[in-house]
Amino acid sequence: MFLPAEYAIYEPVVIAAAIVFVVALIGNVLSFSSRFGNAFLTAVIFAAIFGVLAFVSKVNAPPPHFLPGEYAVAELVLIAAAIVFVVDLLGNLLSFSNRFVSALVTAIVFAAVFGGLTYVADREGIAIPAATDIVPAPVAPTPTP
Incomplete structure (x- = not known):
């Protein structure tokens, strides 16, 4: 799309x-009193947004490890929210001077972690689906009267 091949x-x-x-900027605006509270609120906001997007797009989640099978997407959302919580808490610990800089540091830490994992996956030959490879779930045909 916007990067070289x-x-x-x-x-x-x-x-x-x-x-x-x-999301971190929204969390910072709503709760900037403590680093932990800020990270928690950011993770909750992220979980809500990611949960809605996962539900709407009918993402095919991997099989769950600690929840029943019908909650595979919920497990994916919980894991992603936990990661955002840790990343935002680390970003808040590194820079808590103002809301914008704190959110920027959180995004940079997230990009470093996610980018590093993406790099390792690419070097190990683990297939990472491109956005064009994702096929939405088929829709059942509507019965005709």
Whole structure:
């Protein structure tokens, strides 16, 4: 889309970091009294947004490890929210001077972690689906009267 072909695997990293920045900024605006509270609120907001997007897009989640099978998407949302919580808490510990800088540091830490994992997955030959490879779940035909 917007990166050269050899760096195309990093497009989701850039997009996700931008989303985390916006969510962290919203969390900072709503709760800037404590680092822990801020990180918790950011994770809750992220979980709500990610949960709605996962539900609307009918994402095919991997089989769950600690929840029943029908809650595979919920497990995916919980894990992602936990990661955002830790990343935002680390970003808040590194820079808690103002709301914008704190959100920016959180997005940079997230991009570093997610980008590093993407790099390792690419070097190990683990297939990372591109956005064009994701096929939505088929829709059942409506019966005709």
